Amino acid sequence: MRIEELSVDERVKRIIRERGIEELYPPQAKALKSGVLEGKNLVLAIPTASGKTLVSEIVMVNKLLHEGGKAIYLVPLKALAEEKYREFKAWEVLGLRVAATTGDYDSTDEWLGKYDIIVATAEKFDSLLRHGSSWIRDVKLVVADEVHLIGSYDRGATLEMILSHMLDKAQILALSATVGNAEELAEWLNAELVVSDWRPVELRKGVFSHGQLFWEDGKIDRYPSSWDSLVVDAIKKGKQALVFVNTRRSAEKEAVSLASKIYRLLTKPEQRKLEELTESLESNPTNNRLREALKKGVAFHHAGLGRSERTVIEDAFREGLIKVITATPTLSAGINLPAFRVIIRDTKRYSNFGWVDIPVLEVQQMMGRAGRPKYDKRGEAIIVAKTEDPKKLMERYVFGKPEKLFSMLSNESAFRGQILALITNFSIGNFRELIEFLERTFYFHQRSDTSQLEWKAKEIVYFLIENEFIDLDLNDHFMPLLFGRRTSQLYIDPLTAKKFRDAFPKLEKNPNPFGIFQLIASTPDMGTLNARRKEMEDYLDLAYEMEEKLYVNIPYWEDYTFQSFINEVKTAKILLDWINEVPETRIYDAYNIDPGDLYRILELADWLMYSLIELYKLFEPKEEVLAYLRNLHLRLRHGVREELLELVRLPNIGRKRARALYNAGFRTQEDIIRAKVSELLAVEGIGMKVIEGLFRYFGVELPGASKKGADERNPKKRRGTLDDFLR
Numbered sequence: 001m002r003i004e005e006l007s008v009d010e011r012v013k014r015i016i017r018e019r020g021i022e023e024l025y026p027p028q029a030k031a032l033k034s035g036v037l038e039g040k041n042l043v044l045a046i047p048t049a050s051g052k053t054l055v056s057e058i059v060m061v062n063k064l065l066h067e068g069g070k071a072i073y074l075v076p077l078k079a080l081a082e083e084k085y086r087e088f089k090a091w092e093v094l095g096l097r098v099a100a101t102t103g104d105y106d107s108t109d110e111w112l113g114k115y116d117i118i119v120a121t122a123e124k125f126d127s128l129l130r131h132g133s134s135w136i137r138d139v140k141l142v143v144a145d146e147v148h149l150i151g152s153y154d155r156g157a158t159l160e161m162i163l164s165h166m167l168d169k170a171q172i173l174a175l176s177a178t179v180g181n182a183e184e185l186a187e188w189l190n191a192e193l194v195v196s197d198w199r200p201v202e203l204r205k206g207v208f209s210h211g212q213l214f215w216e217d218g219k220i221d222r223y224p225s226s227w228d229s230l231v232v233d234a235i236k237k238g239k240q241a242l243v244f245v246n247t248r249r250s251a252e253k254e255a256v257s258l259a260s261k262i263y264r265l266l267t268k269p270e271q272r273k274l275e276e277l278t279e280s281l282e283s284n285p286t287n288n289r290l291r292e293a294l295k296k297g298v299a300f301h302h303a304g305l306g307r308s309e310r311t312v313i314e315d316a317f318r319e320g321l322i323k324v325i326t327a328t329p330t331l332s333a334g335i336n337l338p339a340f341r342v343i344i345r346d347t348k349r350y351s352n353f354g355w356v357d358i359p360v361l362e363v364q365q366m367m368g369r370a371g372r373p374k375y376d377k378r379g380e381a382i383i384v385a386k387t388e389d390p391k392k393l394m395e396r397y398v399f400g401k402p403e404k405l406f407s408m409l410s411n412e413s414a415f416r417g418q419i420l421a422l423i424t425n426f427s428i429g430n431f432r433e434l435i436e437f438l439e440r441t442f443y444f445h446q447r448s449d450t451s452q453l454e455w456k457a458k459e460i461v462y463f464l465i466e467n468e469f470i471d472l473d474l475n476d477h478f479m480p481l482l483f484g485r486r487t488s489q490l491y492i493d494p495l496t497a498k499k500f501r502d503a504f505p506k507l508e509k510n511p512n513p514f515g516i517f518q519l520i521a522s523t524p525d526m527g528t529l530n531a532r533r534k535e536m537e538d539y540l541d542l543a544y545e546m547e548e549k550l551y552v553n554i555p556y557w558e559d560y561t562f563q564s565f566i567n568e569v570k571t572a573k574i575l576l577d578w579i580n581e582v583p584e585t586r587i588y589d590a591y592n593i594d595p596g597d598l599y600r601i602l603e604l605a606d607w608l609m610y611s612l613i614e615l616y617k618l619f620e621p622k623e624e625v626l627a628y629l630r631n632l633h634l635r636l637r638h639g640v641r642e643e644l645l646e647l648v649r650l651p652n653i654g655r656k657r658a659r660a661l662y663n664a665g666f667r668t669q670e671d672i673i674r675a676k677v678s679e680l681l682a683v684e685g686i687g688m689k690v691i692e693g694l695f696r697y698f699g700v701e702l703p704g705a706s707k708k709g710a711d712e713r714n715p716k717k718r719r720g721t722l723d724d725f726l727r
């Protein structure tokens, strides 16, 4: 179907054609003829890269141009929100405004009212629903990207509840990978269903076993016995490869090992560029391992990498400079990074229940990354059999159907928070209404029997009453209490809030970082970090040393909470090092964690610290304790001792630069305003760029800008201006 033939606004067609797209892909045409343009709900289950985004753009923009209102585009990851935001910006030429929102769960974000297309993570949108932002009633369309994540244990419940809330209020467009029960999903959403396995690039799948490559069509190719010959072969053909493995460490190990074979295949200019790229990385243990592979054209990609490194790698791979990426499956979820050949080294992974098979849905997502549209006529996805029977792998992953999705609503922690929100933020007035609402969910649609869910809901309601999140009046009506309402808005597990409240009396008597960090680390909202066996004794010693600072008793080693307590001590100690300015590299080394881990811990701790303060305010707070907590929060946010808090508020001044300035005698903002440029330049890490930023912040003229004004505007007149220095 040609773009011209589409029955949508001419302006929409014009912009798509300006992108060089004249013809719709077959599943796109089918989707757009399904009634979605007339307002019907749609579930679109097609492989990655077959153009789901374009369908959603056409539906969103056409609707907004004709009906006004807002469209929400839900994504599972922050990085994806940024990516989509950049893509959708192109529609602003039609007068539509695009925004993205991800962090800060305690806000109504009224500013979003001015925007037409809002990209948000599911969690963020859920929190906006809870805050009752006034613009929500203008939402006319919800696009749920990667809707198969409804089946994810951690995240599924959020997505399911959002859709349950919005079902009769807005049109729903759900974009999904191919799943076993797309019909069921469509029935629940009262939606049309378009399923297809059409791909813009042909995909050829096979299983590799000890030198033999068995293709799905029965053909067999022969290679040297080790699977890495498949990688080398792809690079020799001038193509790229993605290798999926099951752990971070394997990704790193394979990257280094492949690098030694790929290096010889690089051109001189490529080697030079890779060398430059390698040098540009900040030095830390993870990056140092990365460097070893990167300079030879290979990179690993996993959740432990820092954000900027991940972007660097993704960009260099797209450019063709990096030839191979070894990755954990997180890469296959979302990021658009195709390669000619995809190799799946592992089909098993270690879980709480021991070794388990990786779900077909996930392996098929990884295989779907094979083939670069526009570059490759065909992509190849190859599963490696080690001890497994290649025939069985072929049956399961190549010819097999992906699993069905199951509702994860009954996941205890998620359900607790969702029930509280229903009562405190969505005016569910009694138990009957609660059950009625639950009947709108996918859980109910799938099982038609809510007895188990009702039983669980009842237990949670009792927990909420007992702990004063809500109350019950004489007619058995729910009465939301302030503690409950705030907990729900803060987007934390009620169990976390209860832990905080229970600790307040002790905390008030003895406020201290270690006690507070252990408390934060002990909540279900804090991701757990595992202490290794050989570290356990050290952390136990530390706990005893710091016993008086803790708000809990140290458990006995036979106690079932012992292991998690030790993990909490480890996390608390990391946070303590962080606010005492221990350099990041030393933290990675000492605790055996990657930059990505530290980043996540800090992000969570920041949020929990904020929540702790917000909840403390509800219980007759003592001014001095509140001030202490706020101070600690700032230290946590910036990773500094108290004396640097003034300096880290300045633009581009992080913990390192602030410390260098302080040690050089610049202890206040006033000191910096008075300083000569040459003096500042002598401080480690302070260059012209930083100084320019500071001057701008203080409202002082930059060289080349008009002379008039700076000194008049800013009474804090400087000696030694930039001009002076440059002269």
Ligand code: ADP
Binding pocket: 021, 022, 023, 024, 025, 028, 047, 048, 049, 050, 051, 052, 053, 054, 336, 373
């Ligand atoms: P998905 O969201 O299904 O993973 P995308 O929407 O990101 O896939 O599409 C992948 C690529 O295909 C994008 O670069 C997009 O511009 C391009 N594309 C989409 N539809 C068409 C089309 N009809 N013709 C040519 N290219 C297209």
